[in-house]
Amino acid sequence: MPHIVQFTAPGEVALVEIDPAPLTAGSVRIATWYSGISAGTELTAYRGTNPYLTSSWDAARRLFVPGEPSFAYPVQGWGYSEVGQIVEVADDVTDLRTGDVVHGIWGHRSDAVLPASVVAARVMPPDAAPILGTFARVASIALNAVLAADVRLGERVAIFGQGVIGLLATRLATLSGGRVLAVDTVEQRLQVARRFGAQEVIDALRPGGASELIRDLTDGGADSAVELSGSDRALHEAIRSVVVEGVVAASGFYQGGAASLRLGEEFHHNRVRLVASQISGVPVRLGGRWDQPRLVRTVMEVILSGAVDAGSLITDVVSAPDVGDIFARLDRGDPSILQAVLRFDAAPLP
Known part of the structure; x- marks a missing residue:
């Protein structure tokens, strides 16, 4: 049976x-x-x-x-x-x-x-x-998040959460030309992130939070951020980490309330663009060229080629x-x- x-x-x-x-x-x-x-x-x-x-x-x-x-x-x-x-x-x-x-x-x-x-x-x-x-x-979810964050050659992108999807996003953002700052609480995952191409790895539990160090390392803030941990605290730190009018792709599956998310501070004063990334659709601006089958084809090509281990x-x-x-x-x-x-x-x- x-x-x-x-x-x-x-x-x-x-x-x-x-x-x-x-x-x-x-x-x-x-x-x-x-x-x-x-x-x-x-x-x-x-x-x-x-x-x-x-x-x-x-x-x-x-x-x-x-x-x-x-x-x-x-x-x-x-x-x-x-x-x-x-x-x-x-x-x-x-x-x-x-x-x-x-x-x-x-x-x-x-x-x-x-x-x-x-x-x-x-x-x-x-x-x-x-x-x-x-x-x-899972790699399609990661690629969709990277596309939502509009990662470009030479730009700094902070990726919060280095579970499987976060690590795949780190590698895909690196292949796209982004300079990744990987954030997590688990040292073993940060080590893998380094191997997957992250230029900087950051302990999310450090005093002052990850965002302050990201602003120091990037001389003012990351161009974009991707949040994949599903933590409202991490989403708040992602918002704090980007430049004025920077984009944050909220790609985690957030459960319950969001007591740690405060929208009257950096979100408001830095005019941060917060977008939701969810696998049921691709970013609107890419809708004429990208769809779910293309996401799958693309990630399987880079995985089977060995570009993503x-x-x-x-x-x-x-x-x-x-x-x-x-x-x-x-x-x-x-x-x-x-x-x-x-x-x-x-x-x-x-």
């Missing part, structure tokens, strides 16, 4: 059995090999803080409103960084075949049936490490039945974890 990761209640997650989906016209069946955990987003399901679990999303008005929550426990289907092998192809599918290894979004499940059109452009090269396909989505960010590959243990570690803030990946039974042995 196929299995899927299920959040049963806050703090409770397990692998449970589900019925197999039928193969329909125009579709393929994929046996999942690997599924990357996006800790920031998925911990909101694990902890019960995701707004869909606490309020109702009005899609027509694009508002969260009081009422019956849009989602309720048990919640299944979380996950957006999957790689697997096509094991069955509908009779009318001609551009894919059994044995093809593809990446895409189908959640933490062992078996998925998807339209062939969804994965036709996502076939992994035969000489590539399949697990690299788990970075397509995404594979080095994988710290934990765990058997899917052990999903509860890895989420407990993530919830505790285990600093040794960067990218955790679930391995399903169909995956080839290393």
Whole structure:
């Protein structure tokens, strides 16, 4: 029987059995090999803080409103960084075949049936490490944030949060010609940021905050900043770190209130431009040229070429039945974890 990761209640997650989906016209069946955990987003399901679990999303008005929550426990289907092998192809599918290894979004499940059109452009090269396909989505989020911050050759960009997406953003900003100042509270992550091209690494817990040092190091402030930690305190520091009319791309998934964010100080007096970056859309000014498929193509090109050493960010590959243990570690803030990946039974042995 196929299995899927299920959040049963806050703090409770397990692998449970589900019925197999039928193969329909125009579709393929994929046996999942690997599924990357996006800790920031998925911990909101694990902890019960995701707004869909606490309020109702009005899609027509694009508002969260009081009422019956849009989602309720048990919640299944979380996950957006999957790689697997096509094991069955509908009779009318001609551009894919059994044995093809593809990446895409189908959640933490062992078996998925998807339209062939969804994965036709996502076939992994035969000489590539399949697990690299788990970075397509998270690297796209990082690239979208770098685009939102309008990073240009020679400009200084402060990147707050050096988790997996922050580290990918550091590398992508460096490849774009930016001079990155990487900010985090974990020394091991700052060391990786240095290896990924950051010119300066800064402990976010230093006296006076990161912004004061950034202003000193840049002789007046960074041209832009990207905030990827999801902390309102970090967002406030990002706002304090940029020049007059500098741009701050708020790319973290912020939960709860924002007691540390004060908009009457540097935000107001320096006329800081605060923009939200979220993977459902690209920056408006780039809409005629960029879209989500281009984000994916671009990041996979630089990852598969070796220009971005995404594979080095994988710290934990765990058997899917052990999903509860890895989420407990993530919830505790285990600093040794960067990218955790679930391995399903169909995956080839290393």
